[in-house]
Amino acid sequence: MSDTSHVLALIESHTRLLGDQPVLIATTEETETRYGDTLYRRYAGKERSHYAEFHEVEPCLEVLPYQAVLVLAGSHQDFVRFCRTAVPRHAADRPILPVLLRGPETGVADWQMAGVTENGLYHLLGQYVQTLPQGTYCEVGAGYGRSLTVAAQAMGSQRLYAIVDPHGPEGSECTGPDCPLMSEAVISHHLRGADLSARLRTVRIEGGAADVSALRSITVVAFNDVTGRGVLTALRALRSGFAEGTVLMLRRYFSASSVYGMRAPLMTWLAETPDLAVETYREYGPYGKAFVVRRAGPGAAGLPD
Known part of the structure; x- marks a missing residue:
């Protein structure tokens, strides 16, 4: 399985957990360069899933009824930085779920x-x-x-x-x-x-x-x-x-x-x-x-x- 195929499979496994809820899929500054284009092509025009770069998350949540946010993050620390900088306060009542590419211990593949x-x-x-x-x-x-x-x-x-x-x-x-x-x-x-x-x-x-x-x-x-x-x-x-x-x-x-x-x-x-x-x-x-x-x-x- 290629790297991008693995990432898409991880995201799909997370969206299945959320059932039919509208989901916003976001990248961090760390993951946007490598995976942004792939996610845009995959989710553009989808009815219940939409892709946004890290700086687009706040305006998307302000105008669209997403019930959850999936964040493709390079690591635990990368996800924490995203939550502190990219998620608006009015969205704090929505689930924000990480899709981690690496586990919490540096240099070790995610479980x-x-x-x-x-x-x-x-x-x-x-x-x-x-x-x-x-x-x-x-x-x-x-x-x-x-x-x-x-x-x-x-x-x-x-x-x-x-x-x-x-x-x-x-x-x-x-x-x-x-x-x-x-x-x-x-x-x-x-x-x-x-x-x-x-x-x-x-x-x-x-x-x-x-x-x-x-x-x-x-x-x-x-x-x-x-x-x-x-x-x-x-x-x-x-x-x-x-x-x-x-x-x-x-x-x-x-x-x-x-x-x-x-x-x-x-x-x-x-x-x-x-x-x-x-x-x-x-x-x-x-x-x-x-x-x-x-x-x-x-x-x-x-x-x-």
Whole structure:
């Protein structure tokens, strides 16, 4: 598949998530030169999709009834810059979804381009959770809400909880209440675009304790845009909601990052929780791995292979 064909396929996969809603497809300053002409030819005159360069986004949103914006961005940082400079304040109530060409760690291909994709894993889990009692999907560090939208559609009637990283986006240039990737309102808006916001609840973990009264029968926990410290805090707080067969998705399990690496916190938690063990379910993306939680039998070490 050529580079441009891959980009068009990524965009089409995102537009399908939004159904029949009118969508504005935009490029950043970084991606406009390389892909602008291709997107213009593809979407010119389309009834429900339109292409705009980064400097055209504001006038398009002022006069046309687009319900969502897809942004072709070179990286996480490129998308953040776009949101801060190109999106007008009156459009803040619309979903703004990134289509990333590179993942959040410099120089590594986006997870959509390698091995079992994260989207694919969600759809596998959609079949897996049907073998379990009705339960809850939790996402720790929901970022801009894209994976929540995929999970909500893939997993049917599972309850949805977005759990805010108690330690924040440490090590990221995106900080503070105005960060488009950390806004609970943005997450809710994305789900509203897919008619799913009524199923979403947001929980904060403060000081190691979570409001877990409703978080029982947890079927899947996805650790996505979250620090390693946040992983350990969330595992400790949510432990009482885990059941036999709960799946733990760790997007950066194999990452060597001292801030975002997730293997060390999982090992620490397992050492603290001798009655539980995990077994490998599936590796995904360049550094992700999913595990199934099991009750540890006599003599079981409880540590992943």
